[in-house]
């Protein structure tokens with residue numbers, strides 16, 4: 001296996017305030033590939049970005065990592081087919097960094113396949129994180145795999161760093177038939193007791209199927225999520241002005257969601273960042289916005305232009 005992991009030397013404990021590794025101390029300025037007045041995206045390995053972020057500084061992390069399915073992410077540089085142990089070791093390294101940079105009461109959401117999710121959940125719990133939910137999201141259009149069950153859901157792991165500092169309830173419109181307009185479900189005679197604002201969001205999401213068609217995606221070669229998915233996670237766990245981190249930018253759905261919800265955001269993407277910039281230009285017409293200077297204090301060492309000190313030549317993954 002040719003992949004080289006760029007891991008911090010030591011794993012960090014839950015409320016560790018130390019910078020985790022001296023490995024990242026060699027200096028090279030890393031400037032944002034793109035920014036708005038609320039967020040900054042760095043074209044880099046997520047472990048390099050993490051190494052620049054102060055402990056206990058993020059309110060929410062949304063991570064949708066490569067699933068190690070041998071997928072081509074379009075940049076020719078990310079080998080998405082590690083040996084099982086190697087993949088888990090890499091994932092544990094960014095999960096550990098996520099735990100370190102989250103504020104007490106902050107939350108992490110990881111969008112993942114169940115086959116990896118149970119390992120991640122056990123690891124997060126071992127790191128002292130509090131289990132909140134295993135959210136199941138329906139997976140459409142897959143096919144049976146040999147002597148296994150038909151895979152029908154993705155998972156979002158939702159953990160908080162201690163008691164969550166906020167939990168905003170989300171309500172969904174009461175589902176109706178698109179032909180006759182009547183309720184789809186019979187509420188057993190209790191319809192009049194339903195909250196007129198809608199139904200409570202449950203841990204089973206059926207309205208979040210991936211944006212499969214190329215024309216609906218910013219980066220056609222990656223599994224871009226509907227912004228609804230990160231949007232819900234951000235809404236549940238943060239308030240206006242909080243800071244959201246997504247280490248795996250992809251097509252930028254988390255950044256779009258954070259921008260719309262008036263949260264600050266920070267992200268990394270190892271492949272091209274151009275589609276994310278174009279997405280923002282399309283959606284927000286934001287080509288000339290001031291830098292989000294508010295974010296400067298989140299980094300160990302960033303100048304007024306949010307240029308970070310970074311290690312040269314770090315490896316992918």
Ligand SMILES: C[S@@+](CC[C@H](N)C(=O)[O-])C[C@H]1O[C@@H](n2cnc3c(N)ncnc32)[C@H](O)[C@@H]1O
Nearest residue numbers: 045046064224225248250251252253270271317
């Ligand atoms: C599944 S996609 C994320 C999709 C994203 N959530 C969206 O909805 O647009 C995973 C992304 O992680 C990126 N990636 C893989 N390894 C990375 C690393 N070490 N650091 C930063 N980004 C990485 C890939 O290039 C890919 O774009």
